[in-house]
Amino acid sequence: MHVTIIGAGPGGLTLARVLHVNGIPSTVYEAEESPSARTQGGMLDIHDYNGQIAVEAAGLMDEFQRLVLPGRQAMRVLDSDGAVLFEKGDDGTGGRPEVQRADLRQMLLDSLPPGTVRWGCKVTGVEGRTVTFADGSTVDADVLVGADGAWSRVRALVTDAKPEYTGMSFVETYLYDADTRHPEVAKVVGGGSMFAPGQGKGIFAHRESGGTLHAYVEFSRPLEWFDDLGRIEGEFEGWAPEITKLITESDTEPVFRPHYALPAEHRWERVPRVTLLGDAAHLMAPNGEGANLAMLDAAELGQALATKDVETALAEYEEAMFVRAVHTAADSEEMVQSLFGDEPPQKLLDLLIEA
Secondary structure, eight states: OOEEEEOOSHHHHHHHHHHHHTTOOEEEEOSSSSTTSSOOOSEEEOOTTTHHHHHHHTTOHHHHHTTOOTTTTOEEEEOTTOOEEEEEOOOSOOSOOEEEHHHHHHHHHHTSOTTSEEOSOOEEEEETTEEEETTSOEEEOSEEEEOOOTTOSGGGGTOOOOOEEEEEEEEEEEESSHHHHOHHHHHHHTTSEEEEEETTEEEEEEEOGGGOEEEEEEEEOOGGGGGOGGGTGGGGTTSOHHHHHHHHTOSSOOEEEEEEEOOTTOOOOOOTTEEEOTHHHHOOSOOSOHHHHHHHHHHHHHHHHHHSOHHHHHHHHHHHHHHHHHHHHHHHHHHHHHHHSSSTTHHHHHHHHHO
């Protein structure tokens, strides 16, 4: 058996690693030209109940622990005046350690045999299990796995479902060398993450490595509202300046990130020797679970393929994955309501206290 994986994100690479550990060869095809072709986003909190299970299955827990940024599990919730309503420190015992996404990806890449990942292979079409790339080349897959994200090309083989806009988006900003250049903002964010929720909007930030503050300015608005990103600052008139400086003092131009999702109970009928994982299978609005789910999908799929015949493995994997995705989507909706529904930030505080 040889497994063809489309997409070299955390899910696709975890699958390749778990297959390798179990003696099954695979090839990962990635559209990006190289591992450094673009930045890999911010931080990921890798959870002990899903993402870390995948890291264990990949035999990389020691390597993972060396990537963890100490102190980043600290969290605080502020109101719009900057008053601290909730605060929790990081004593190193929490179950959601934070790592840089780029570091996690490199760890996975370094764990694979040379040549496993083929770079610069943009998929333009998939028919049957024949994958066509932008340069006209093709590959006929024995087992085909779509780990190719929100706009998966492989997805069309198993379902006609397409992502739809959720009604929510965020705009990303970055402040660099914050302790020196933006000390007031660095102080309000603290050592980990900061949440300042409001009615239909909010400002969230976390401290990355090297004193970088990465902020997400979230809105519940139609897509066309974001045609003019210059209006964002005005939406927070009257908020504490130490919070809004995450917008006004940004060292980068704001980046628009609309949220798309597949239907909450999305599933498909079994298609021989083809499956999906991660966002390709169960895209949902950002909720802190995306990479974790993709990695757990990958670990369970890889382990199933190592111990069962292909069709039994794929069927059992998909059934467990479908159930997990439904539960996670429900939890995600509860979190969205706590952040942007009625009575913010009280609902978020209630949720945190219950946890």
